[in-house]
Amino acid sequence: MTRNISSDDVAALAAGAAIFGTGGGGAVTTSQFGVADALSKHGPVRLRTVEELTDDDMVIVMAGIGAPTVGIEMLPSAEQPETLLREAERVAGRRITAVMATEIGGTNGVGPVGWAAQLGLDVLDADGMGRAFPEATMVAMNVAGVPRDTTVLSDVVGNVIVMRTVDATWLERHVRAFSVASGSLCLGASLLDAKDVPGAVIEGTVSRAIEVGHAMLEAEEPVHALARTLRADVLINGKIIDVSRRTEGGFVRGSVTISGTGTERDRLLRVELQNENLVVLEDGEILVSVPDLVTLVDSETGHAISTELLRFGQRVSVLAWACDPLWRTERGLDIAGPRAFGYDIDYVPFEAGAISRPSTEQNEEPSTSGANA
Template sequence: MTTSIRAEDIAPLAAGCAIFGTGGGGSVHNIQLSVERALAENGPVELVTVDDLGPDDTVLLLSGIGAPAVGIEMLSSATQVSSLLAEAERYLGRRVTTFMAAEIGGGNGIVPVGWAARFGRKVLDADGMGRAFPLGTMVSMNVVGVPCEFGMLADVVGNVTLMRTVDIPWLERNARAIAITSGGMAISAHYPLTAETARGSLVEGTVSRAIEVGRALLGAAAPIAALTESLGAAALIGGKLIDVERRTVEGFTRGVMTIEGTGDDRGRVVVLEVQNENLVALERGQVLASVPDLITIVDTETGEAISTELLRFGQRVTVLAWACDPIWRTPRGLELTGPAAFGYDNPYVPFDLERSVR
C-alpha cells in the first residue's frame, strides 16, 4: 500500500533507525535535521512497497560507507548524490524511480528519504539488512543470490568511481579501499533492482517499522519498557560505561565497551565488542547475544540509542538485545553474518527472549 513520509515522521524515523543501527550506520542527529529540511522544502516523499513496484521502476540502494567516527567530522557534499544518480542512470540507460536504504540502521536508514525529496523519487519500504552491518556483502540480496550489477562511490572532492567487479566480495574490498583513500567516508550507490529482482530478496517493511518503534520510544513515560515491548527485546544489563576503547582501523570503527552494572545489576560486568556495530555481548566470557541478532546501547533515562562513535566514559546505559530477521538465521545468512564471519569461534546461539529475561 502506497503511503507517504512527512516532515513530522522524521523524528520517530531517526529514533527508530538509531535503535536498529546497533551502534553503526552513522549518527542520526545531523542527518535528521537535513532530511526534515528537505521535506519541509519539497513536500512529502512517497513510500512504496515491493508489491507497488511496476515494470518501469528501478530501485537504487544508497548509503554512506566508511568509519562512523570519521562521519562526525567529514560532512557530505551537496553534489555527491546528484553525481551518483546521474552516473547510475547513464550506465543503466533508464531512470531510477526509487531509492532504498542499504541498511535501515543509523543515519543510513533515514538519509535516502531526504535525497528522495530533493530529487523527486520514491522510497522503498524495505532495506537490505533489517539492521546495520559493517560490510557491503552482508545484504539480503547476497543471501538469496541476486547479483550486484555495479557499485559507485562519490567523495566530497567530486570523484565518482564506477566499479564492475566479478562479485560482491570484490566490490566490498574495492569500495572500502576507495572510501579510505577518500578520507574514510564516501557515499555509495549499488544493487540496482527491478520489481522482479526486489521481490523476495529484501527485508521488507523496515521503514514503517522504524517509524513505529521511534513513535513508541518518543511517546513513552518509561522508555526502556516501551522499547523492550515494541522490539521483543531483553535488557541484558543496566549500568555505567567504565571503559571505552575505540579506534579507526581499515575503514572501520573498532573497539571494546565495558559496562558495569548498577541497581539490580550491581556486581555484573558486560563487555561489548564492536566493528562499527555491536557484534557480541559477553559476561565472564559467556556470550549473552551475538550477531546476527541485534545489540543496541541506549541511554537509560531517555531510551535514545547511542552510536559507537558517541559512547563516552560515565554514560548511564542499558544494553538491549533482540532477534534478527529470519533470513540471517539461514545457513547462507549465518555464513555471511554469524559469529564466524567476524572471526569468532563460538557457535551462534539464537537470541531467545524467554531465556534472556532474568
C-alpha cells in the first residue's frame, strides 16, 4: 500500500537507518536535519513499493561515496542532487520518477528522502544492500546480474563525470578514484529501469528502518527493543577501551576493542571495520562476519554509533543479526562475504540464539552471548 513519508517519520528513519548502517553509511545527524528541512519546504514524499512500479518508471539510485570521517566536516552541496538528476536524465533520454537508496544504512538511507522531496520524485521502498557496504560492487543489482553501465558522479564544487564501465569491479575502481580526488567524498547515481527492479533490490527496507527506529525511540529499554525487533543477539555490553582508525584510499579502516562490564567484565571483543563493522572476534574465535550485520549502539539510548564517532570510554552494546538471504547465495558471498574483504575464513551464517544462553531466557528478553561463543 502506498504511503507518504512526512516530517514526523524523519527521526525514526534516521534512527533505523543508523542501525542498519552497521557502523557505516555516514553519521545520520546532518542528513536528518537536511531531510526534515526539505520535507518542510516541499511537503511529504510518496513511498512506493516495487509492485507499484510501471513500465514508464525509471529509478535513480543515489548515495554519498567516500570516507564517513570526511563527511563530518565536508558537507554536501545543495546543488549536487539537481546536478545529478539533470545529467542522469540527459544520459537516460527519459524522465526519472523515483529515488532509491543505494544502501539503507546510515546517512545514505536518510538522504534520498530529502533528495526526492527536493527533486519532486517518489522514494522506492527498497535499497541495494539491506544494510551498508563500503564498495560499489557490493549491491543486490550486481548479485542479480543487472548491468550498472552508466554512473554519474558530482562533487561539492560542481565537477560532474559520467562513467560507462564494463563491470562493477571497474566501476568501484573509478568511483573510488573520483572520490579520493574530490576530497574522499562525492555523490553518485546510477540508473535502474523499472523492469529490472524485481529480484534485484532488497525490498521494504525504508519502511523497515522507520519501524525499527520507532521501536527504539519509544521503548523504555531501547537495546532490548532493538534486539526483539531485529531478531538480534546482544553479543556484549561493555566499554570501548581501544580504537584504531585511519582513513586511506577513500575508506575508514581499523578496529575497536570492547571490554565487558558487570557480569561480563572478564570478556574482550574486537570488531574489525572497513567503513562498516565486518568481523567480531573473541578469544581468537569469529562470532560474526559479513555479510551478517553487526552494530554498536549506546547502551543507554540504543542509538547506533557510526565508526567515525567511536571513542574511548563509550558504553556500548554490540548487536548482531542475520543478513538478507540474497547475500547468503554463492554469488552474494563472492561479492560481500569475508573473503571479499581479505579474510581467509569460511562464512558461517549467524542465527540469533545460536550462540546464546538457553532458549528459556530468550523468550523473555534478548540474549547476551556467553564467553565461549
